[in-house]
Amino acid sequence: MNVDFCARIKLDGDSPIPLYSQIMESLRKAVECGQLRPLEKLPSEREMAESLNVNRLTVRQAIGELVSDGVLMRRRGLGTYVARQKVEQGLNKLTSFTEDMISRGFIPATKLLELQIVPADKRVSQALGMSLDEPVIAIERLRLADVEPMALEMSHLPAARFPGFLLRNKELAYKSLYEILRVYYRVTPTVAMETLEARLATVKEAALLKIHYGSPVLQRERVTLDHEDTPMEFVRSLYRADRYKFMVRMGK
C-alpha cells in the first residue's frame, strides 16, 4: 500500500464519529473489498498521519484497534501489514488436518516432534476408557500449511490396538494419521466428541507455532471413536487464533 491510498480516505472533521474510528473503518473496508491485500505493508504511522493531516496518535489508535481485531498485524521492527485471512474450519464433519488443508488448496506438512509409548495419565485413560498407566502411543506433531505452522497436536492412541506403530515414524512425517490407521490397521474414525476453548500459548508452544509467547490459541480436544463406538484416539490440538476461526451450522 502506498501513501496515495491515504489520499482516498475521506475524513469528516465535523462528524460525531471520532477520526480514528473513521480511519479504522476506511482501512477495514479496503481490506474487505480486496483493495488492500493480505500481507501488504502499510505506510508508516508518520506517513499516514501526514497524508491524512491528522495527529500520529490518531493513526496509531486506528491501527491498534485493527491489530486487536486481527485485520492488521504488526511485525516487530518491520512495520504493519494486512493480516492473512483466517482458515474457516467447520465443526460439523469429522475430517483430518490433511483433508482440511488439501480442500483449501494448501499443501499440508507435518513435523514429527515426538513418538513414543507412555503410560496413560488420568485424562488420557479416562478419554480412551482405559486403566491408568496402560500403554498409549503419544504422537506430538506440528502441522503446517504451505510451510506455515498452523497447529500443534498431541494425539494418544491405545498401544495394544496398534502394534508396530512406532515403525511408522517415517510415514508420519508426510502421511495423514487417519490414513495410516485406515490402511494398516483397518480402523476408521467414525464419530468424535470435541471441546473448544481459548487459552494463551506457552513459551514452547509459541516458539513452535511461530507466534509471540502469550498469543491466543484455540485448544480443541477430540475423543475419536471407531465404527464400533470404541475410543481409538484422544487428541489435543492447538490452533493459532490468528489463523483459524471455527464455524458450526445449527438447526432448531
Ligand code: GLP
Ligand atoms: C485434525 C483433528 C485431530 C486429528 C487430525 C488427524 O487436526 N483436530 O483431532 O487427529 O486431524 O489429521 P491427519 O489424519 O491429517 O494426521
